[in-house]
Amino acid sequence: MGARVGPQGHAGQFWAGQLPEALAAVGAPAQGLTGEQAARLLRERGPNQVSVARRRGWRLLLTQFTSPIIVILIAATVLSMAVGDLIDGTIILAIVAASGGLGFWQERKAGRAVDALQARVRVHVEVIRDDHQISVPIEEVTVGDLVVLHAGDVVPADCRVVEARRLQVDQAALTGESFPAEKTSDPAPADADLSGRTNALWMGTHVVSGTGRAVVMQTGRDTAYAEVAARIEARPSATGFQRGLTRFGLLLVRIMVVLLVGIAVANLLMGRPIIDSLLFSLALAVGLTPQMLPAIVAVSLSAGARAMAAHRVIVKRLEAIEDFGAMTVLLTDKTGTLTAGSVTLASCLSVDGEPDPDIARLARLNAGLQQGFSNPLDTAIMSGQPPADPAHRIAEVPYDFSRQRLSLLVDDGGTATLITKGSLAAVLDVCATARTGDGVVPLDRVRDRVQQRFTELSDRGQRVLGLAVRALPGARSATADDEVGMTLVGLLAFQDPAKPDAAEAIDRLTAMGVSVRLITGDNRHAAAHVAAQVGLSGEPMLGSEIAACPDAELPDRVADTEVFAEVDPVQKERVLTALRARGAVVGFIGDGINDSPALHAADVGVSVDTAADVAKQAAAIVLLEKDLDVVADGVRLGRQTFTNTLKYIRVNTSASFGNVVSMSVATLLLPFLPLLPRQVLLLNFLSDIPYTTISTDHADPEQLRRPRTVDVRAIRRFMLVYGTISIAVDLAALAVLHWWWRTPTDVFRAAWFIQFTATEIIVLMVLRTNRAFLRSRPSTPLLATGALLIAVTVALPFTPLAAPLGLGHPPLPVLATLAALTLAYVVANELVKRWIPPDPLTVEPKRRFRLHRPSVR
Numbered sequence: 119m120g121a122r123v124g125p126q127g128h129a130g131q132f133w134a135g136q137l138p139e140a141l142a143a144v145g146a147p148a149q150g151l152t153g154e155q156a157a158r159l160l161r162e163r164g165p166n167q168v169s170v171a172r173r174r175g176w177r178l179l180l181t182q183f184t185s186p187i188i189v190i191l192i193a194a195t196v197l198s199m200a201v202g203d204l205i206d207g208t209i210i211l212a213i214v215a216a217s218g219g220l221g222f223w224q225e226r227k228a229g230r231a232v233d234a235l236q237a238r239v240r241v242h243v244e245v246i247r248d249d250h251q252i253s254v255p256i257e258e259v260t261v262g263d264l265v266v267l268h269a270g271d272v273v274p275a276d277c278r279v280v281e282a283r284r285l286q287v288d289q290a291a292l293t294g295e296s297f298p299a300e301k302t303s304d305p306a307p308a309d310a311d312l313s314g315r316t317n318a319l320w321m322g323t324h325v326v327s328g329t330g331r332a333v334v335m336q337t338g339r340d341t342a343y344a345e346v347a348a349r350i351e352a353r354p355s356a357t358g359f360q361r362g363l364t365r366f367g368l369l370l371v372r373i374m375v376v377l378l379v380g381i382a383v384a385n386l387l388m389g390r391p392i393i394d395s396l397l398f399s400l401a402l403a404v405g406l407t408p409q410m411l412p413a414i415v416a417v418s419l420s421a422g423a424r425a426m427a428a429h430r431v432i433v434k435r436l437e438a439i440e441d442f443g444a445m446t447v448l449l450t451d452k453t454g455t456l457t458a459g460s461v462t463l464a465s466c467l468s469v470d471g472e473p474d475p476d477i478a479r480l481a482r483l484n485a486g487l488q489q490g491f492s493n494p495l496d497t498a499i500m501s502g503q504p505p506a507d508p509a510h511r512i513a514e515v516p517y518d519f520s521r522q523r524l525s526l527l528v529d530d531g532g533t534a535t536l537i538t539k540g541s542l543a544a545v546l547d548v549c550a551t552a553r554t555g556d557g558v559v560p561l562d563r564v565r566d567r568v569q570q571r572f573t574e575l576s577d578r579g580q581r582v583l584g585l586a587v588r589a590l591p592g593a594r595s596a597t598a599d600d601e602v603g604m605t606l607v608g609l610l611a612f613q614d615p616a617k618p619d620a621a622e623a624i625d626r627l628t629a630m631g632v633s634v635r636l637i638t639g640d641n642r643h644a645a646a647h648v649a650a651q652v653g654l655s656g657e658p659m660l661g662s663e664i665a666a667c668p669d670a671e672l673p674d675r676v677a678d679t680e681v682f683a684e685v686d687p688v689q690k691e692r693v694l695t696a697l698r699a700r701g702a703v704v705g706f707i708g709d710g711i712n713d714s715p716a717l718h719a720a721d722v723g724v725s726v727d728t729a730a731d732v733a734k735q736a737a738a739i740v741l742l743e744k745d746l747d748v749v750a751d752g753v754r755l756g757r758q759t760f761t762n763t764l765k766y767i768r769v770n771t772s773a774s775f776g777n778v779v780s781m782s783v784a785t786l787l788l789p790f791l792p793l794l795p796r797q798v799l800l801l802n803f804l805s806d807i808p809y810t811t812i813s814t815d816h817a818d819p820e821q822l823r824r825p826r827t828v829d830v831r832a833i834r835r836f837m838l839v840y841g842t843i844s845i846a847v848d849l850a851a852l853a854v855l856h857w858w859w860r861t862p863t864d865v866f867r868a869a870w871f872i873q874f875t876a877t878e879i880i881v882l883m884v885l886r887t888n889r890a891f892l893r894s895r896p897s898t899p900l901l902a903t904g905a906l907l908i909a910v911t912v913a914l915p916f917t918p919l920a921a922p923l924g925l926g927h928p929p930l931p932v933l934a935t936l937a938a939l940t941l942a943y944v945v946a947n948e949l950v951k952r953w954i955p956p957d958p959l960t961v962e963p964k965r966r967f968r969l970h971r972p973s974v975r
Contacts, residue, residue: 443756776844
């Protein structure tokens, strides 16, 4: 398949020409850089990053003032100052600056906290520096570095291959190729497309099998991957939470346009000054817009990330937190999550089924001399054994996922012998004979007996590999073509028992509305055994069945299937996509080289700190401990973060809607503006301050019980119901202040200002929960900031700031009236809560899933 992208014009065509010329072009020593050279190049070129993920410094500050409404407000204020209203304009600009500064401080603080957490799960790469192989973070790789690559490694930059041993690289992210590309050190034509540059490695790809060394030629924004990343960033894929916020934003825009055009026209018809009318309308627009939403979301997410880190869950992409909490289906492998993860070699059996020390010896030669990538099975084979003698190693045919075999050509007693280990089916495919107690016999004579023993061992939950040999006298190299006519010599059985607490962890997730499904490449017998031990039931659906099932039928087939066995990476991705088509929010736990497609496709990709680099890089969430209880903790904290963010959205929107409608009506009833523009902006600023602590708030247990998503209809219902109560109280205050107490204009504005601010803060405490206010205590920071702001608001008209702000001194009877109205407001909200809960606590997927409840204990 032709290349979709390719670097054009930067650092030359490094894949063309002889290797020494390419190295000389970038000043790369053949033996690798020294530490001093690497440090200097990093200072000159900057870190090996495609882009800066988060706005920082002055750019982040500027984004606080880029809202179209804010820009228009600032322009109108400057115009007002130009025609003589200097004091009023200065106050408005000061309030706008303070509001933007508050958002900047919150987002910057949140960003720094998240950066510190994400540094704990950086992807590292092996490089040669000062003639030693060391591990460095991928961001610290620079041009000229000599990189050492094994299966599972991420290619850290654009590189020229120096040395390759059956090196195969998955570069589908750049070229769309379905199969790994084999890499060599031979020069490629200068006009070759990206997939034809067989001596080049590209950032964003990963090694599937084999080993190699390569020199870094281009880093960061100069890489081919940077061109792809730029297009992806231009069209970002939104999470479910982000899509919900977008729908919410569109709702606000529609409401705002209708209300504010009406207000502006009404003020002009009543003969009020054009500039004052415009500023008042814009100030109301600012009040209706949840300006602090980006900062509140950032603070809530970073607080959630810190809390999750304390529970051994590191969040790489903050926006995944809400989707983690909204997860309804979790696909997981079995090793380490459902099983203990401590694989042991249970037995080395001959073809006759008897323990055979020679099988163990041959297995150690294969496992101990391989240089492809570390894996639990080879570790189990070598456990407690001395290292294999490197002198016996002649050549290696590395493991790959299509062959499912690993072969080592070794010197075994003076004879070059190919020892092959892999899945039993894959090994049987290349065998013609078998070694038994009666000698070497045709494989067909013992095939049924071997298959029966395989089934018996698998039914005990053991993973079974086949072991075969072939003599290749005089051979000094080997390829996959040599894996023919081999002799089956025995079976290797591995034990990885189920975790004692796995069933309880599944029960816990089920109670939280998350359906756990097992998906594994292991055979059906081993998968069914482990599934039964942890309480998952039903006949496994096999990879062959998934492959044969049409896309249109697959969603119905997988809906209630709890165990998937013998699946390959493509089939994992198909299962995941089918579940999403049924309306599920799908999480996927994977740590292998071949799990990255599913990790990318999942709503929430979850990996572990010990995973292959490519899996860890693809995941949105990384577990420091591979345990379903850790996942359950993360889900609960994700829901708490989501719940607290929704509190801000619901209450702020309701209060703002109520305030805007109340002031719209007031402009028609009063001979003056009910509040000056600077007072509206100050009201908005002060009432936002307590929301900065909303991330610390407690969530009621019932709010965390089920997965949820942003429900715009519920937000609209909340806004209309509770906003109407707010409007009624506001207009009651207007009537009492204007027609009963007959307050002067500046006293009326001060009283209304106090009433608006105090009721919004108090109603936050009331409507943050479905329970009675006294039965659900707010967090201490939220309660403290709310109380402080109410005190400041009441005191403000009695300070020296009152005159420049246009606030009079409300007398004590007026303040007492406001207190009575506020108490009535609280009582009204508490009564309505009994019929229309503030938080509906519902989730409405397209179709519900059967949630399995384990019965095995």
